[in-house]
Amino acid sequence: MPLLTGGPDHTDLLVRAQPRAGRPGIVGLYGDSLKVRLAAPPVEGAANQELVKVLAKALGIPGSSVEVIRGASARDKLVRIHGLSPNDTRERLGI
16 A cells, blocks of 8 residues: 555555654655654553644644554554645655
8 A cells, every 4th residue: 555545635644653752743755655753652542642633733724534443553554634635744744
């Protein structure tokens, strides 16, 4: 599956999460995924909540527009970004 897929009103993004990192942020490409560092531990959805916040901030959209749709308990996740096309997402993330 490619890094970014979707349509004119949403993007599906492959993400590789790194929980318990020193500081949160987007690292860059990691194989076919976007690597994101998260300070939160992978306990009771804390890392997923932080992932949503980090991506929403980087994209300049509300957190309600970012949703983990696959891999909630895994490092490799599929995240849906509502309201942005794949090209818009790529441009805003600089990838």
